[in-house]
Amino acid sequence: MPDQIPSPAPRSATDLFSDPLDSHPMWLKxxxxxxxxxxxxxxxxxxxxxxxxxxxxxxxxxxxxxxxxxxxxxxxxxxxxxxxxxxxLVDVDSAVLRMRAPLLEIRDKIQGFRGAVESSLTSLKNGLSQRAEATAAREVLELLLDTFHVVSKVEKLIKELPSASSDLSNGDVDSIQKSNALNSHVENGTANIRETQSMLLERIASEMNRLNFYIAHAQNLPFVQNIEKRILSASQLLNAGLGHCFVDGLEHRDVTAIYNCLRAYAAIDNTGNAEEIFRTTIVAPLMQNVIPHGSSGVVAGASGDELENDYGQIKKLIEKDFKFFLEIASAENSGLHVFEFLANSILKEVLEAIQKGKPGAFSPGRPKEFLKNYKSSLDFLAYLEGYCPTRAAVAKFRAAPFYVEFMKQWNVGVYFSLRFQEIAGALDSALAAPSIVLAQNSGSGEEYSQNLTLKQSVTLLDSLRSCWNEEVLVLSCSDKFLRLSLQLLSRYSNWLSSGLAARKKGSAGSNPGCEWALSAASDDFVYVIHDINCISKEISCSYLDHVLHVLSSCSAEVLDLVKQSILYCGKSLDDLLPLVINTIKEALVQKSVEDLRQLKGITATYRMTNKPLPVRHSPYVAGVLRPLKTFLDGEQATKYLTSNARNNVLLGTATDITTRL
Incomplete structure (x- = not known):
């Protein structure tokens, strides 16, 4: 046994707090x-x-x-x-050799089987490809056969149109003419002819719709290209017959014929032709009677450019001659919602008649007439929208090209520019006067103007009222008129503040329009204080209520912003009151100081002469406060100054005079 590798020393029995030798961090697993x-x-x-x-x-x-x-x-x-x-491990190599032989045999079998499978798969794919090609060729052939059959069917049905008419006219009508009630039966026979023709035309249109579907899927094939002339000829004949039947139905108010013709137009997706026929056949002749006009654009007997009466006559014509047709086109679940007769027929003809017969009606050069015609036109459009059965139909009507084109004729931007020059120019002219001008109360019929004393103030309120007058305001430009109102108030406030600053400085300098303050007397500023109070009260009460009433259709958030902006301008006027009062006090103190200069001669009189000591009060004491008393007892201060303003002037002036003694 080889030497064993010593294992690491065991932990001490007292090693209680160190990490174990085989411990790992939490992140190592x-x-x-x-x-x-x-x-x-x-x-x-x-x-x-x-x-x-x-x-x-x-x-x-x-x-x-x-x-x-x-x-x-x-x-x-x-x-x-x-x-x-x-x-x-004995005789390992021989064991390996024994196991290798069957494994090699199995591999050879697997390779042979794989080759057979791949061959079968290739054959199967070739078969499926040939089958797909055959199916596609069959579909094309069926499509061509269907196309040919539909073309032949359409041509056959088109040929039946005149025969059906002649059969009915020669057979039924001749027999009907032999009856006693000749006129009534003739009319019934003619109605039957129209109904039959319209039904046949609707059937042809249905087949033509199917033909268009086939052509869309086979338009590049030589067969379809060879029969294009036949298809085009059939389409032309269908449109001609459909147009004739549609006109005949409109002239005789045949509801069934009209309905069938409209369905036929919808089937072949040719709504524009139906709308144009209705416009030229029914709408145009009647419109020529209301607004005569020539093709060259020359006015043919029009009296003035006012449109209110013309719109009234057009509404009567719609009620009398167009309503029945519009009800047919807007019938529920009729499938005729694709037509837009209101915009593409009626409104288009109205626009063309006005452009040719009364082109001056669109001119903003005469603001009063322009606004009247514009409001009448909006009322007429709202009347037409009344024939829209749903909100979606109203939205579609408003998005129509001729509706947009009609609205473009009314250049409300130029109209506002002219009104801006008119309203703002009047105020600028009044404020450009070199001195304060008293108002002629008898010349103003407005109640709010009777309380004002200055012409500049009367002009301001007249201008503010004009912005929201129904004979001036265009609701779609209400934001511009609101901005103009705020600009007018700002212009008036700037006129007052610039004048007061120039008076305090002693010269107008390079600021024109401040001369009035330099030449104004103390009593004139009483008029200014009175007018500021009246204007501020008017703006925060009745004027604000009127503006909010005009804009009542806006959201609460918008109305709140409008209210805040107007009240802010009114507050800017109130902030000028202390400045005006200070101007009056400075003028009174200046007059009093001139009398105070004579007091220096009193001491010299008693020093240089033997004149006895005075036993009565000096007349100079009463003279010091004489300008203040004269001002407060004057007609202007008594009539126009409030008690609070009088006390403010009295206390402030007396205090300033005392500091000068």
């Missing part, structure tokens, strides 16, 4: 090494994410050392069996 799908590279890569490389190496070396110790221990423990193992 030797049991994973025995797993069949163990991958050393992925295992090390995973450990490297949270264990340093040096630690990994040391731990693996320690584990290898422990394995070697275990192997040596096993050999030492069973050393006799280990030695006897070599003695038992």
């Amino acid at each position: 030797p049991s994973l090494f025995l797993s069949p799908d163990f991958n050393s590279e992925s295992y090390i890569a995973e450990l490297r994410t949270f264990v340093p490389f040096d630690t990994l190496r040391s731990e693996f070396q320690a584990h290898l050392s422990s394995l070697n110790h275990e192997l040596i221990d096993l050999i030492n423990r069973d050393y006799a069996d280990f030695v006897n193992l070599s003695t038992k």
